[in-house]
Amino acid sequence: MRGINAVFLILILLAAQQAAAQQGAQHSENNTAIEMNRQSRGSIPEALLRPNRSETPRYPIDTVIGELGRGEAPEGGYVFANSICEGLLSGEMNHRALSSINSSFRESYLSMIDIINPLSYRIGGGREEADGAISFLVRFIGRDHGITGELYIRLIREIVENAAEEQTERTYWKFDDLLLEEAKNKEIEQKESIYLNDFNPYERFF
Numbered sequence: 001m002r003g004i005n006a007v008f009l010i011l012i013l014l015a016a017q018q019a020a021a022q023q024g025a026q027h028s029e030n031n032t033a034i035e036m037n038r039q040s041r042g043s044i045p046e047a048l049l050r051p052n053r054s055e056t057p058r059y060p061i062d063t064v065i066g067e068l069g070r071g072e073a074p075e076g077g078y079v080f081a082n083s084i085c086e087g088l089l090s091g092e093m094n095h096r097a098l099s100s101i102n103s104s105f106r107e108s109y110l111s112m113i114d115i116i117n118p119l120s121y122r123i124g125g126g127r128e129e130a131d132g133a134i135s136f137l138v139r140f141i142g143r144d145h146g147i148t149g150e151l152y153i154r155l156i157r158e159i160v161e162n163a164a165e166e167q168t169e170r171t172y173w174k175f176d177d178l179l180l181e182e183a184k185n186k187e188i189e190q191k192e193s194i195y196l197n198d199f200n201p202y203e204r205f206f
Contacts, residue, residue: 065137073126080173116142149180
């Protein structure tokens with residue numbers, strides 16, 4: 001009986017030694033992989049490899065119009081521009097978000113976009129123009145075709161006088177202009193992509 005217990009104890013010790021050896025080998029492999037990774041990164045500072053919390057947000061990229069997001073535009077302008085794109089995507093002439101667009105222009109925009117049977121839109125590249133307007137690159141996407149363009153909006157400031165002859169300033173965003181290109185199939189869109197060709201998007205269109 002004691003002989004059996006001794007054999008059993010020896011087997012347990014051998015198993016423990018084998019497990020320890022495997023863990024040591026795995027640890028060595030992990031250290032080797034880490035060291036190789038460090039060497040492959042060369043002299044790149046850790047601060048660049050690990051962004052700070054205060055770093056500027058990185059937005060998704062559209063392969064046709066470039067970086068999405070509000071860019072340099074104010075948050076309020078970006079929200080307003082999105083609402084216009086949503087209105088145009090809806091195809092509804094009387095959509096509330098399109099109320100600041102002249103009815104004849106509104107009809108023209110909707111007709112152009114309706115050709116591609118739009119399923120979604122993308123907006124990005126916001127910046128302030130020299131005349132004070134805010135512009136955004138936009139892209140309406142259908143199943144087989146897309147339409148790109150540039151949307152301009154403007155912040156309006158008005159002095160309002162009430163019954164007590166007290167003056168207050170009223171501010172609101174207003175549609176300014178929309179320049180749309182002709183509809184193109186997705187293959188042509190990719191070939192003429194400002195992102196792939198590294199063009200300035202504002203010079204690319206107009």
